[in-house]
Amino acid sequence: MEKATILFHLGPLGISSIVVTTWGIMFFLGLFCWLATRRLSTDPGPLQAMLEGSISAIDAAIRALLPHSTEKVLPFIATLWIYIVTANLTGLVPGLDSPTACLSVTAGLALLVFLSVHWFGIRSEGLIAYLRHYLSPSPILLPFHIISELTRTVALAVRLFGNMMSLEMAALLILLVAGLLVPVPLLMLHIIEALVQAYIFGMLALIYVAGAMQSRSKVNQEKERTDT
């Protein structure tokens, strides 16, 4: 994938097309949500039922892993899912590129997941208790814990970037080689892949966050196991 095109500059910052696309997605999502949630009632219409079903499904998925901290984690994880799905599907719009096909975007998201894991872990367990789990079951494993944290973050970024970039690249190549209608099945695969990748990214982020928030109980369980 080529480097993102710089459309204009805001002072020293060069605003790329990816950033503009992201702003567009943000504007679209914000406007849609504002319009859709202006007149919510306890007797929902089709649009409200769709929104409630989506949010309830996300809430149920989070509650299955974090039954006591769902409200804390839901905005972050749900926004990951919604944004990545939207960003992945943006590539289907002619003239627009998926922001998630850019490594800067996926790296930023992965960094946010990395930071949020520690943020939620420290908020949930406390700083000392949270850091102590890196020393369990043995301090010798501390480097491996750190490597694991870094590699899984890199893996998050590269997995999403690689899949989306390769998908767009393959569609582009087939379009160039075969003709106008041949990439249609591939575009349908693009939709499925967009949903799957968003699900994987969000679910992994949720699992990492849940692991961090439940690390103290794990440590305690392991300690009890070793004592017995």
Place this chain on the structure above:
Amino acid sequence: MELDWTTFILEIVNFLVLVWILKHFLYRPVLGVIARRRAQIEESLSEARDSREQALALKDQFEGRLAGWETEKEAAHAALMEEIAAERQRLTVAVAKAMDEEREKRKAVEVRQQQEWLRAAAEQGVAQGQAFAARLLERLAGPELETSLFGLLLQELTQLPEQQRKELAAAAVPDEKIRILSAFPLAKPQRDELTAALKDLLGRELPAEFGEKTDLVAGFLITVGPWVMHANLRDELRFFEK
């Protein structure tokens, strides 16, 4: 595949802004309305539970009331049966008493009827006896009987008590005739003997008038002033009848 730090940083900022936007314009309103609906459902369920509990309480209450009614009904039935038994006993006693009274009344009536019948029979017997005696005496009446009665009259006159003699003498009005009626004609000696007996009885001589009266059957009827001496069978039979 190149990392653009500006895009990288702006994407982080953008994502955080998007989190804020969606939190305020999507999650909070939608979760709020879901919570409101759940609250309404819980409220409806709570009301339904309350209604069910109230219904069960009412059911228990009505069952208890029905049981109470059943007990009251049984008690009322028992009281009614006792009242009926008492009323039956009272009516039985009253009927027995009425029957006793009726029996006594009928007994008294029977006794009275019997007495009446006996009296009527006695009267009838007396009447028949009187009729029989009258008929017998009528057939027996004759001079011989007259003579016997004459002798009996003289004997009665001589044997009158002294008190009656004085009253008779006082009742005799001077110069008023003594009226002597007989069933059969008296002979001269008999008239003289009777006049002498009356003179001896009254203490003075009064004129006597003799007559005959056949319905006397036999015997005499002697009138001295207001005093009348019935010495005949007719008056004797009447006396016997009375």
